[in-house]
Ligand SMILES: NC(=O)C1=CN([C@@H]2O[C@H](COP(=O)(O)OP(=O)(O)OC[C@H]3O[C@@H](n4cnc5c(N)ncnc54)[C@H](O)[C@@H]3O)[C@@H](O)[C@H]2O)C=CC1
């Protein structure tokens with residue numbers, strides 16, 4: 562079967578099957594103008610981009626998904642493979658092209674294109690390689706979708722979110738890095754495992770750099786509404802600081818371990834970024850630890866730095882940053898994390 566230029570379907574003998582199998586309602590009212598058509602573009606269809614794309618498709622919150630990559634054949638193969646799952650998924654139009662025109666009118670552009678770490682390599686090491694890619698990626702994205710929100714995933718995510726902000730000229734509330742949304746999920750998983758509870762009942766944040774200088778906010782962890790550390794202290798139950806440190810170290814080492822075992826990380830970041838996309842597109846006003854312009858919050862000064870803080874996300878992008886009480890040590894570590902990022906950032910010259 563092939564399609565006529567008008568889009569109606571033809572059988573092998575040239576019969577117009579549209580009229581046979583489907584009888585349109587005459588004088589049907591047009592769709593409600595209040596129902597918005599939503600579009601997400603994913604740039605980079607490697608391990609991470611495809612994990613994000615496929616998770617978004619299963620969650621039914623977008624009408625159109627556009628994919629862009631520099632490798633035309635791989636890109637078309639990925640598009641077809643996803644399109645072939647149409648019978649099992651909510652209806653979503655899937656497009657792909659090496660030309661950024663395919664992204665036109667996106668509400669959200671998720672940027673995953675870029676080099677990834679090899680075993681043992683730090684995220685910060687990727688900066689120079691991914692900086693030059695961003696110079697080619699961000700301007701056309703904003704040209705075709707001037708009202709979009711940018712969600713940066715490529716590493717080092719905090720500095721590349723700053724780079725994307727600078728290159729895009731967008732207001733800072735519309736440029737977000739996936740940041741420690743993933744680290745916080747790893748943290749919640751490990752705590753839940755330790756306490757034998759459901760990770761969704763654990764409220765716990767990792768903030769700061771998505772990387773080696775991240776900060777665990779122990780003083781504000783709660784499980785099922787119970788603030789854990791103050792509960793232990795009130796009950797005079799002893800806990801070792803080293804145990805806490807070792808759980809945070811396990812979070813920091815998580816990506817290194819997965820990369821050394823399978824070469825890359827993909828599923829968890831797929832769920833993490835799709836979760837952020839859903840909060841934004843559906844205007845959920847949920848709080849996520851994501852990379853935002855942090856200057857002026859929690860005593861962070863000294864320059865324009867993006868790092869993760871618990872931020873409320875909605876259709877307008879970042880709606881605000883919550884004011885969690887940090888103890889002295891947590892505040893100190895957060896400001897040090899900002900310094901680490903700023904030191905690397907200062908070598909960029911943009
Ligand atoms: N923020 C986070 O939590 C996480 C970030 N990452 C980062 O995501 C990035 C991607 O990782 P993977 O998907 O595993 O890498 P990958 O190598 O599988 O995919 C990268 C893709 O980018 C494409 N690409 C390269 N240059 C391009 C350009 N100029 N325009 C369009 N596409 C281009 C490549 O063709 C490739 O398909 C890395 O920087 C990695 O470190 C990975 C996991 C978690």
Ligand SMILES: CC(=O)C(=O)O
Pocket residue numbers: 684716743816826830
């Ligand atoms: C690679 C990476 O940034 C992660 O999995 O956390």
